[in-house]
Amino acid sequence: MESGSLHLALDAHGGDHGPLVTVAAACDALTHDPGLSITLTGLPEQIEPVLERHACERLRFEPCETVLDGDARPVAIIRQGVRSSLGKAMDMVASGNAQACVSAGSTVALMTLGVKLIGMLNGIRRPALMSRIPARHGFTNVLDLGANLNVDATQLVQFAIMGAVVCAREGLDDPRIGLLNVGHEETKGHAVVREAHDMLGRLPLDYHGFIEGDDIFAGRVDVAVCDGFSGNLLLKSAEGLARMLFSELGDALKSGWRARLGSWMARRSLEDLLARFDPAEHNGAPLLGLRGVVVKSHGGADREAMLKAILEAGQEAGKHVPERIEELIHNYKAEAES
Incomplete structure (x- = not known):
């Protein structure tokens, strides 16, 4: 697989439409941006049949063990999250193997796993x-x-x-x-x-x-x-x-x-x-304040809307927003204490 200059992790199971939309949107994003590569995270039995219908370069698949329910509570998210498609995608950001993560999962899940796996910026x-x-x-x-x-x-x-x-x-x-x-x-x-x-x-x-x-x-x-x-x-x-x-x-x-x-x-x-x-x-809302870039898609996003969220994540990753936020928070805190 040819490597792109920017690598994203995409939770293939988040949202109402699941892999049918996320896989197609990932291929659309790769066609749109030749410098992009994407790793899909999800259940092999659901993702692999869809991948067979979409031959895309710079697209790889990382299997996971489970998928979080849309109404899962924080306790269940913490217990199952690391083994889930969302947890796998966020772990790639935390480990530096991806520059951003995209998911149409619940806000609670993104918040809980974002803080647990990626961590908060100092001062936020x-x-x-x-x-x-x-x-x-x-x-x-x-x-x-x-x-x-x-x-x-x-x-x-x-x-x-x-x-x-x-x-x-x-x-x-x-x-x-x-x-x-x-x-x-x-x-x-x-x-x-x-x-x-x-x-x-x-x-x-x-x-x-x-x-x-x-x-x-x-x-x-x-x-x-x-x-x-x-x-x-x-x-x-x-x-x-x-x-x-x-x-x-x-x-x-x-x-x-x-x-x-x-x-x-x-x-x-x-x-x-x-x-x-x-x-x-305008699909794609960045979850600001984390050490890495996480972008939330609408749960009901179709193929075109999911594409927008993926491209938004790529743009956010290229802006180095987390580093600048941490710098400003530190500067303003120093001003307030001086």
Whole structure:
């Protein structure tokens, strides 16, 4: 097998569709990026028959003993995790045999095994999931999206720093940061967000204070920080609204010959619009704060969406985000103590 310059580990069993989607998406990614190589981790009896139908160079297979259930609890994840397809993929990152891991497994499993097998960056308390949400004239990076339902002020501050690092690695220096709250006034919100607000105001970040949900879609900040409970509700609501609007728009454009003619004439613009708001187009949320790169895919991802997550993992691995996060956390801590 010809080696690529970047090697990824892919959990073949995560998600609703399993190997049928992950194997095909892996081959698509290898075709897309000649410098990429991928190792699939999974059960031989399920993976090998699928591999026979996909002849891909730079694709290898690493067998495992078990697969984690989507609703597995932390105790079961810790007990079975090392022998699972997800555990095998993460162990490859921990040992340096892969530069990133991709899985459509549960957030609980990724969090639990990520901390256990890969480990946390020095100074970071908890990992956080981050993804881009379409906004006016671009996107807003939002974290946390469900990894931490309850957080303290220090964790929110660390989420902001991690989000800023990702933006900087994407070429956006001094990203605008906002803290999600129920209002813009400093007296609004519970004690945790008010404390985090004070802490962020003392750091050398371009902090824009409290923001509300509509500010995220208006693109008033580049990084929106929140707890995982609020972030997950925001993400799922936005995705549900987008699907409903697409469905309603489709019905409206088929309602008569004038509507059909108009949709045909505007088809290019409509296709671009639909693609920008399609959740599958933005699949792949990095789990920030670990010593290695881990990217979570939507559980219901199809072949195209899984491809997006794999390519996202490759991009994250090339940015050296974990090292930069650890450096900034250390510098800001030193400033606070000086």
